Amino acid sequence: MSDALPCLVQVAVSTPAHSAVGDLLSYACAAPLAPGTLVRVPLGAREVLGVVWDAPAEPLPLPAGMAPRPVAGVLEGIAPLDAAWRRLVAFTARYYQRALGEVALAALPPQLRELTPEQLARRMRRPAAGAAAQASVSATESVALSAEQESAAAEIEANPGPFLLFGSTGSGKTEVYMHCVARALAASPAAQALVMVPEINLTPQLEARFRARFAPLYGEAAVVSLHSGMTNPQRLKSWLAAHQGAARIVLGTRMAVFASLPGLALVVVDEEHDASYKQQEGARYSARDLAVWRAREQGAKVILGSATPSLESWHASSPEVGRYQRLAMPARIGAGELPRLRLVDMGQQPRGTAFSPPLLAAITERVERGEQCLVLLNRRGFAPVLHCHDCGWKSDCPHCSAHQVFHKIDRTLRCHHCGYAQRVPRACPACGNPDIAPVGRGTEQLEEQLAALLRNVITPERRAARVARIDADTTRAKGALEEQLAQVHAGEVDVLVGTQMVAKGHDFRRITLVAAVQPDGALFSSDFRAPERLFALLMQAAGRAGRDAQYVAAQASPPEMWLQTWHPDHAVYAALRRHDYPAFAQQQLAERREAGMPPFAHQALVRADARSQEAAHAFLQAAADAARAAQLPGLEQVFIFPPVPLAVQRVADVERAQMLLESPVRGALQRFLAAWQPLLHTERARHRALVRWLVDVDPQAI
Numbered sequence: 001m002s003d004a005l006p007c008l009v010q011v012a013v014s015t016p017a018h019s020a021v022g023d024l025l026s027y028a029c030a031a032p033l034a035p036g037t038l039v040r041v042p043l044g045a046r047e048v049l050g051v052v053w054d055a056p057a058e059p060l061p062l063p064a065g066m067a068p069r070p071v072a073g074v075l076e077g078i079a080p081l082d083a084a085w086r087r088l089v090a091f092t093a094r095y096y097q098r099a100l101g102e103v104a105l106a107a108l109p110p111q112l113r114e115l116t117p118e119q120l121a122r123r124m125r126r127p128a129a130g131a132a133a134q135a136s137v138s139a140t141e142s143v144a145l146s147a148e149q150e151s152a153a154a155e156i157e158a159n160p161g162p163f164l165l166f167g168s169t170g171s172g173k174t175e176v177y178m179h180c181v182a183r184a185l186a187a188s189p190a191a192q193a194l195v196m197v198p199e200i201n202l203t204p205q206l207e208a209r210f211r212a213r214f215a216p217l218y219g220e221a222a223v224v225s226l227h228s229g230m231t232n233p234q235r236l237k238s239w240l241a242a243h244q245g246a247a248r249i250v251l252g253t254r255m256a257v258f259a260s261l262p263g264l265a266l267v268v269v270d271e272e273h274d275a276s277y278k279q280q281e282g283a284r285y286s287a288r289d290l291a292v293w294r295a296r297e298q299g300a301k302v303i304l305g306s307a308t309p310s311l312e313s314w315h316a317s318s319p320e321v322g323r324y325q326r327l328a329m330p331a332r333i334g335a336g337e338l339p340r341l342r343l344v345d346m347g348q349q350p351r352g353t354a355f356s357p358p359l360l361a362a363i364t365e366r367v368e369r370g371e372q373c374l375v376l377l378n379r380r381g382f383a384p385v386l387h388c389h390d391c392g393w394k395s396d397c398p399h400c401s402a403h404q405v406f407h408k409i410d411r412t413l414r415c416h417h418c419g420y421a422q423r424v425p426r427a428c429p430a431c432g433n434p435d436i437a438p439v440g441r442g443t444e445q446l447e448e449q450l451a452a453l454l455r456n457v458i459t460p461e462r463r464a465a466r467v468a469r470i471d472a473d474t475t476r477a478k479g480a481l482e483e484q485l486a487q488v489h490a491g492e493v494d495v496l497v498g499t500q501m502v503a504k505g506h507d508f509r510r511i512t513l514v515a516a517v518q519p520d521g522a523l524f525s526s527d528f529r530a531p532e533r534l535f536a537l538l539m540q541a542a543g544r545a546g547r548d549a550q551y552v553a554a555q556a557s558p559p560e561m562w563l564q565t566w567h568p569d570h571a572v573y574a575a576l577r578r579h580d581y582p583a584f585a586q587q588q589l590a591e592r593r594e595a596g597m598p599p600f601a602h603q604a605l606v607r608a609d610a611r612s613q614e615a616a617h618a619f620l621q622a623a624a625d626a627a628r629a630a631q632l633p634g635l636e637q638v639f640i641f642p643p644v645p646l647a648v649q650r651v652a653d654v655e656r657a658q659m660l661l662e663s664p665v666r667g668a669l670q671r672f673l674a675a676w677q678p679l680l681h682t683e684r685a686r687h688r689a690l691v692r693w694l695v696d697v698d699p700q701a702i
């Protein structure tokens with residue numbers, strides 16, 4: 001058969017994870033195919049999507065007597081993916097220790113994998129709605145930048161970057177992004193911009209702002225979104241528009257970093273500190289770090305923006321390192337003040353109070369004046385556990401080393417780790433005691449309690465105060481979050497109870513008080529990043545208050561952020577009181593330098609999941625021993641810690657353990673990991689009780 005097909009191509013395909021098949025497979029075809037061409041090829045008994053890859057220096061060896069199978073079809077209508085995209089994919093695979101084909105295929109819209117070349121050709125002939133929109137409508141007035149914004153924008157214009165835009169919440173960072181996007185797009189008709197946000201639920205607001213500004217200039221089709229909340233056909237459409245250059249602006253979550261953008265001129269990573277930029281399965285990439293890499297590779301500028309930058313980025317932008325250019329915008333637009341911090345010492349309050357009397361009084365007063373309040377509790381459900389006081393029974397998940405959470409609304413016990421749910425028992429399953437009680441509280445309970453406490457509070461419109469809740473449970477249905485946010489914006493809600501979901505990014509205009517009722521938990525976490533996360537979350541939350549300077553000026557008292565804490569003297573809260581991120585960062589970085597932790601060291605985790613802890617440990621230990629025995633390159637600069645169980649060690653009946661690797665030199669860790677891969681595969685084959693293993697480079701949670 002191959003006699004008739006004189007050409008050989010190397011194709012990246014997604015083979016089963018950890019399979020022994022190499023990254024690229026050889027196929028035969030009639031005429032040469034350009035690298036980046038999308039093809040359909042046979043793989044075992046299936047036919048799959050593949051990407052033609054640059055031929056390796058050495059032809060790939062085929063088993064003796066085997067001829068390469070022919071390419072089954074070419075996706076004609078789609079131009080080959082360019083070299084920059086292929087380099088990004090290859091770098092991601094190499095850096096995060098995954099197969100090239102897996103990363104390449106995961107970076108493409110899922111629907112591309114399913115469509116035959118004919119179906120795709122039909123899809124592409126369909127005119128894109130709004131594509132012909134004329135640039136006749138006049139552009140929405142772009143606002144005049146403040147002096148701070150102007151100076152940041154000028155620096156970005158004049159310098160290569162990367163930039164760290166360190167601007168308080170409400171300082172107008174988004175306006176700076178839009179200004180820079182406008183400049184970049186005006187500079188060349190082929191220029192494209194990529195703007196990333198951490199959460200899907202922040203994309204609608206962002207899209208509305210970008211659409212209002214740019215659709216009149218470049219047409220509706222020029223602004224597209226890319227995130228996992230879209231249907232597969234929508235994602236394919238956005239992806240194609242970006243790939244073909246019709247989309248000038250791509251807004252999206254972390255996955256958008258892999259969009260094919262031949263004209264990429266500017267990348268924005270908003271809320272760059274956010275942990276959701278780190279992918280948590282497959283290739284565990286950091287979209288923020290890849291954005292910086294990609295921008296440099298493609299000659300694009302990159303802006304990382306945050307009011308509370310990651311300590312990695314802060315350090316990179318320090319005078320000492322100078323890898324990023326730091327641009328500060330401390331002032332809020334319209335001279336709006338950041339809220340004053342009020343700490344309630346829970347040690348001085350009546351035992352068992354959820355809402356301290358002073359906080360309740362402050363909320364009541366605001367609601368009576370027609371202002372809105374936001375109450376934050378980072379735990380959903382009614383109570384984290386049910387407890388029998390007679391025999392000590394607890395609502396433990398039978399499949400995990402975790403409690404099942406009590407959800408009162410549908411009277412279920414639900415495990416937030418494996419999803420296992422059951423009806424709440426009428427009596428203690430262990431001793432029959434009918435009096436089993438919830439311990440601790442979640443947002444559901446908070447909402448109920450607040451509604452009861454504010455029962456007699458009347459708003460200026462002479463109606464009873466309304467309490468509403470927004471968390472993952474209330475927003476499961478499509479469109480639910482938008483609807484609930486709209487009610488808040490419309491002033492139909494007086495007190496909003498929610499998880500971190502509502503703390504981020506939303507531009508609430510009438511909220512003047514934000515309260516975190518139980519923030520202490522993170523102060524004593526075993527994860528060294530916990531204080532950083534807590535500080536960022538509380539600063540973000542504080543940023544939801546007093547966003548409208550005019551509105552605030554018209555009110556009787558300034559905006560406030562309340563914290564109920566048992567540790568009012570903690571350094572994290574002291575820095576928060578002064579809104580002093582730089583001081584907080586300096587103190588944290590000093591600790592990290594002392595302890596030799598990131599950003600002063602580089603880490604990777606190897607995780608093993610197995611039927612027993614012993615089996616998971618045995619695999620990790622064997623892998624470490626094999627590395628030492630083989631004296632792998634880089635080993636002399638890599639410290640391998642002993643294996644330990646994960647904090648939640650059993651999930652869905654699988655035992656989990658991990659082993660931390662640390663090195664002061666990134667390159668040494670990378671060399672070591674690359675050389676280690678084959679040994680890990682070999683060990684895996686020897687450890688039958690192992691379910692899976694994975695490597696997490698630059699892990700975000702330890």
Ligand code: ADP
Nearest residue numbers: 143144145146168169170171172173174175333
């Ligand atoms: P951030 O992204 O830093 O939180 P935004 O860009 O959302 O801040 O700006 C906060 C608010 O201030 C928004 O309502 C925005 O429209 C407004 N704003 C931003 N820049 C200006 C400006 N130069 N003039 C007037 N209003 C502005």
Ligand code: ZN
Nearest residue numbers: 388391428431
């Ligand atoms: Zn009992």
Ligand code: ZN
Nearest residue numbers: 397400415418
């Ligand atoms: Zn469970």
